[in-house]
Every structure is written in structure tokens, then in C-alpha cells.
Amino acid sequence: MKMHKWLLVLLLTWAAGFSGPAVAQTTSEATSTVEYSSQAPASSSIEMADMMRRDGKIYIVVAVLVSVLLGVLLYLISLDKKIGRLERELRQ
Amino acid sequence: MKLTWWKWLTIALLLYTVVGGMLTEVPRLAILNETIRNLYFHVPMWFGMILILLVSVIYSIKYLRNPLSRHDIIAHEAAKVGILFGVLGIITGMEWARFTWGEFWSNDPKQNGSAIGLLIYFAYLILRGSFQDHQQRARISAVYNIFAFAALIPLLFILPRLTDSLHPGNGGNPGFNAYDLDSRLRAVFYPAVLGWTLLGVWMVHLRTRLEVLKQRFYENA
Numbered sequence: 001m002k003m004h005k006w007l008l009v010l011l012l013t014w015a016a017g018f019s020g021p022a023v024a025q026t027t028s029e030a031t032s033t034v035e036y037s038s039q040a041p042a043s044s045s046i047e048m049a050d051m052m053r054r055d056g057k058i059y060i061v062v063a064v065l066v067s068v069l070l071g072v073l074l075y076l077i078s079l080d081k082k083i084g085r086l087e088r089e090l091r092q
Numbered sequence: 093m094k095l096t097w098w099k100w101l102t103i104a105l106l107l108y109t110v111v112g113g114m115l116t117e118v119p120r121l122a123i124l125n126e127t128i129r130n131l132y133f134h135v136p137m138w139f140g141m142i143l144i145l146l147v148s149v150i151y152s153i154k155y156l157r158n159p160l161s162r163h164d165i166i167a168h169e170a171a172k173v174g175i176l177f178g179v180l181g182i183i184t185g186m187e188w189a190r191f192t193w194g195e196f197w198s199n200d201p202k203q204n205g206s207a208i209g210l211l212i213y214f215a216y217l218i219l220r221g222s223f224q225d226h227q228q229r230a231r232i233s234a235v236y237n238i239f240a241f242a243a244l245i246p247l248l249f250i251l252p253r254l255t256d257s258l259h260p261g262n263g264g265n266p267g268f269n270a271y272d273l274d275s276r277l278r279a280v281f282y283p284a285v286l287g288w289t290l291l292g293v294w295m296v297h298l299r300t301r302l303e304v305l306k307q308r309f310y311e312n313a
Contacts, residue, residue: 008098008293011143011286046120058114065110073103076294077095083301090308 102294105287109133112280119274123192130188132280136288137181138206142248144292145174145213149241152234162304164230167237169299171216173292178210193258202259205247212240 052058113132121128148170155163185203186196197203219236223229252262 008290011289046122047125048120049126062111062114065114066107069106069110073106076298077099080095080099080294080298083298083305086305087301090305090312 098290099294102287102290105283106291109136109280109284109287113284116280117276119276127188127192128277130184131277132284133288134181134184134188135281136285137177137184138248139285140289140292141174141177141181142244143289144170144177144296145241145244147293147296148174149237152237155230155234159227159230161226161230161307162300164234165303165307166296166300167234168220169303170296171213171237173295173299175210175213175217176295177288177292178206178213182206182210189258198258200252200258201255202248202252202257202262205251209244209247212243216240 049058109132113129118126118128148167151163151167151170154160155167182203185206189198189200189203190196193200216233216236220229220233223232252259256262
């Protein structure tokens, strides 16, 4: 799979190229953007799911999402193994 | 578990996307509110689709230069996974649009363009199915694939910019701005794009191996 490596190298350089300046910008942007963590509703009029976060219920959502994702990924891994076994069998 | 390193990277990036996508700080934007987090799931579908379809078209060109059935198989499987990502992109986009733009389908130029682009790719699959001869199928669909990809680029990236669009970065605006300018979004968005794309590559990898096995099985039988 030479193509995959090629694609990955391309993507990694692209991701690194864009994420790099982003880190550098953080300090300058921190002063200009609205503070997210501030609990006072007066500082931000735009409604977000702050209450859900304060209750800790967001972690339930994250747990469910991670479980679903892991389930799908484990399925993919087992499929990968099955195909690998077939390939080995056919080669013999 | 023995897995190639990039498969571990896929798993790590996707886990980071889900956890980071829900828990990290995002800018407070009117109308969008918390739905800005869809940026980590809806947009990577399109990035993934374009990159996987790019793999498909590269293998189509490779097939035309050197007609190995392996090249044809990769082009076909990559096109199928690319279409899957595109369909997921349309569905997630419609869901997001319903609650931010008011309607599932508001005839936004980018929505229309992506719908036309997907139809062109559906035709690729139908075209493939209409040949009896393997070599004829591989050759003609490889040529069609090149045209399909060439049509997709203006439909998604050029035409929507020429008119007003609800999508950010369109309607006269340069590329990424409003949302992507924020470094907090970027920190999850780029890993998310990489993770979802690698997941697609993984799927192409599996389906290709399965198809190669199938061919070899029929040859031996």
C-alpha cells in the first residue's frame, strides 16, 4: 500500500502546516475572543449548553459516543483479521 | 493486537475527535450555538470524500497507464467509499441545515452542487455494472472516473463561490474564515479530518483485499 503512505505523508504535512500557525495565534486571539469558561451569563449572551456541562451530564454523552465508536472500530479490526487469515490461507 | 501503525493512528484520532469534539471549548456563535461542534463530523465527511475520490482517480489513471486489475479494484472500492462519505455528508448537512438555516434543503449552491456531484458518481457505479467484459469495464469506467472527478471540483469549490451561499467561505468570501479562524476549533478539526479520512482509507484497504481474494479464489476454483 504505497499509495496510503503517500497520502498520509501529504495529510500530515498539511495538518502540521495548518496547526502550527494556529498555536502561534492562540496568544493573540485569546485577548480578542470571548472567554468561554466564564460562568457569568452577563459576559456571554449567546446560549450554550453550560448547564449540561456543569451537571457533568456531557460525560454521559461522551461515554455513549466513545462506546459506539469503539464498537464500530472493533468490528472493523475483527474484519481486518478475518481477511488477513483468508489471505494467509490462500497463499499456502 | 497487531495492527499497522496508521490504523492505530486512526483509532487514536477518532477517539480524540469524539472526546475533544464534545469537551473542548468552542466559540460562542449566534444561531449555531453548540451545533458548531458538527464541524468535527460533517465537514470531515467532505474532506474525506474528496481525498478518497482523489485516490480513486489516481488509480484510474494508473490503470490506463498500466492495466493491472488491482488498480481497477482500488479505483472502484475507493469510489464506493468516497460515495458513502458523500452521502453521509449530505445527510449530516441536511440535519444541521434544518436547525440553523431553517430547512433541510434550501437550494444552497453548495448543496445543489454536492447533490449533482453525487449523482455523477452514482452513474459511475451504474456504468460499471453495465459491462460484461472485465477489461472494457475497467477501461471505460476509468476514463469516466477522471471526468467525474474533474466535474466535482468546480461543482463543490468553484461554482458555490460565484454566487451567494449559506455555507461559510462561499459567496465571494475567501476559503476558511469565520469559523476556522478560531484556533480552538482548529485543534480538533484538523485531527478530525485526518482521522475520518484514514477511516475511509482503512475501509478501502479492507474492501480491496477482499476483492483481490475473491478474484484469486475464482481463478483457482
